[in-house]
Amino acid sequence: MPRLTAAEHPNILIDDVTDWLMGEALGHADIRALVAGTATRVDAAGIPLQRFHISFNILHPLYDSMSLTWRRGEKVEDNKFERTMDAGDPEWRQSPLNHMIERRLPSLRRRLAGPAAIFDFPILEELRAAGGTDYFAFHVPFGGAEFDGLVGSWVTDRKRGFFDADLRALTRIQRRLAVACRMTIRGQVAENVVTTYLGRSAGQRVLAGQIRRGEGETIPAVIWYSDLRGSTAMAERLDREAYTEVLNCYFECVGGAILEAGGEIVDFIGDAVLAIFPIDGEAARRNEACSRALSAAQDAQRRLDVTNADRATRRMPQLSYGLALHVGDVMFGNIGTPQRLSFSVIGPSVNQVARLEALTKEVGRPIVASRAFTDSCPGNWDSLGKHKVQGIAEPIEVFAPKRAAANDAQHRPEGKRSRIPMAKAQ
Numbered sequence: 001m002p003r004l005t006a007a008e009h010p011n012i013l014i015d016d017v018t019d020w021l022m023g024e025a026l027g028h029a030d031i032r033a034l035v036a037g038t039a040t041r042v043d044a045a046g047i048p049l050q051r052f053h054i055s056f057n058i059l060h061p062l063y064d065s066m067s068l069t070w071r072r073g074e075k076v077e078d079n080k081f082e083r084t085m086d087a088g089d090p091e092w093r094q095s096p097l098n099h100m101i102e103r104r105l106p107s108l109r110r111r112l113a114g115p116a117a118i119f120d121f122p123i124l125e126e127l128r129a130a131g132g133t134d135y136f137a138f139h140v141p142f143g144g145a146e147f148d149g150l151v152g153s154w155v156t157d158r159k160r161g162f163f164d165a166d167l168r169a170l171t172r173i174q175r176r177l178a179v180a181c182r183m184t185i186r187g188q189v190a191e192n193v194v195t196t197y198l199g200r201s202a203g204q205r206v207l208a209g210q211i212r213r214g215e216g217e218t219i220p221a222v223i224w225y226s227d228l229r230g231s232t233a234m235a236e237r238l239d240r241e242a243y244t245e246v247l248n249c250y251f252e253c254v255g256g257a258i259l260e261a262g263g264e265i266v267d268f269i270g271d272a273v274l275a276i277f278p279i280d281g282e283a284a285r286r287n288e289a290c291s292r293a294l295s296a297a298q299d300a301q302r303r304l305d306v307t308n309a310d311r312a313t314r315r316m317p318q319l320s321y322g323l324a325l326h327v328g329d330v331m332f333g334n335i336g337t338p339q340r341l342s343f344s345v346i347g348p349s350v351n352q353v354a355r356l357e358a359l360t361k362e363v364g365r366p367i368v369a370s371r372a373f374t375d376s377c378p379g380n381w382d383s384l385g386k387h388k389v390q391g392i393a394e395p396i397e398v399f400a401p402k403r404a405a406a407n408d409a410q411h412r413p414e415g416k417r418s419r420i421p422m423a424k425a426q
Contacts, residue, residue, distance in 0.1 A: 024037070222289045351391055
């Protein structure tokens with residue numbers, strides 16, 4: 001049976017595609033599935049596609065934009081472009097999509113075969129070499145920022161290229177595609193924002209509707225509290241830009257180690273980091289969470305050592321920190337005013353770990369832990385004796401990871417002015 005074209009079925013098959021797109025816009029579409037579904041349905045509707053491509057801006061701390069490309073018989077290829085990439089990249093500057101955005105053109109067509117072929121953009125030569133015969137690009141603004149919208153292109157390898165009826169059908173489809181993409185992108189933006197500012201677990205809870213004050217649950221968790229040493233002096237000595245670089249460098253070392261070990265960063269409090277490693281109730285999970293937290297602490301120190309080695313070559317201040325680890329129940333949920341909430345952890349265990357971290361200055365050890373933590377994380381621990389902690393009636397026993405005797409002297413308290421020395425450059 002011969003292949004039908006959009007011209008022979010101008011309403012039925014194309015209407016099926018547009019109806020499907022509207023259904024996806026009302027649901028929770030995945031952007032890759034949206035691209036693949038659109039291209040395969042258009043191809044099946046009688047408009048033979050060799051390639052389909054879309055690009056759009058995204059709101060993400062690491063990436064500026066994203067593109068997806070479908071090719072017949074292949075999986076959808078997606079690419080994210082980092083914010084640090086040069087906006088004047090020649091490949092993008094010389095692309096037909098950028099040409100349309102700068103000139104506010106809704107569409108652009110170029111024949112890739114025959115006497116009417118035009119190759120005024122480098123990508124067109126590549127598409128012809130791959131077997132393309134006709135290229136039809138589109139730009140659909142979203143009505144927001146100057147470059148907020150969807151750009152894309154269709155390529156066919158049919159010998160005669162696109163028919164006029166094909167172009168009319170594609171124009172109908174791409175506007176509905178833009179609606180579906182905009183809804184999907186907005187959903188992804190919301191997820192990126194809450195994940196960036198709240199963390200993955202807290203962000204998912206908020207997106208699921210947990211947004212009223214007092215909503216939350218009490219969970220067992222390993223609690224991490226760490227604080228940058230010497231930050232006050234650096235803040236007074238350095239300008240804003242230099243001090244911000246110090247904080248970000250420290251947070252990247254510590255926070256990166258936490259996230260890689262499966263922890264959840266709850267908050268950055270000035271130059272301190274509050275994080276949790278949730279426990280799934282079982283004793284084995286408790287031990288495993290403690291082990292991951294201790295591993296993250298050791299990894300954070302390794303990262304700081306590498307960072308300090310680089311900073312030493314540039315005669316920049318060395319970085320060090322104090323860290324306390326504890327295990328207990330915390331309330332994980334919303335606190336604040338009805339109009340302005342913070343998704344955080346609260347409870348006696350959180351207060352205790354903050355007080356415990358302050359002891360790192362007194363005992364001269366960068367990492368300390370409570371008895372509750374060490375009982376669930378067997379290993380080589382030094383008992384540093386019992387210490388009075390503000391807010392707790394009875395003195396508590398404090399532990400620190402055991403280390404070589406040569407290193408002990410470096411961290412031994414020096415009278416009343418005990419401190420943790422800066423990490424050595426290696």
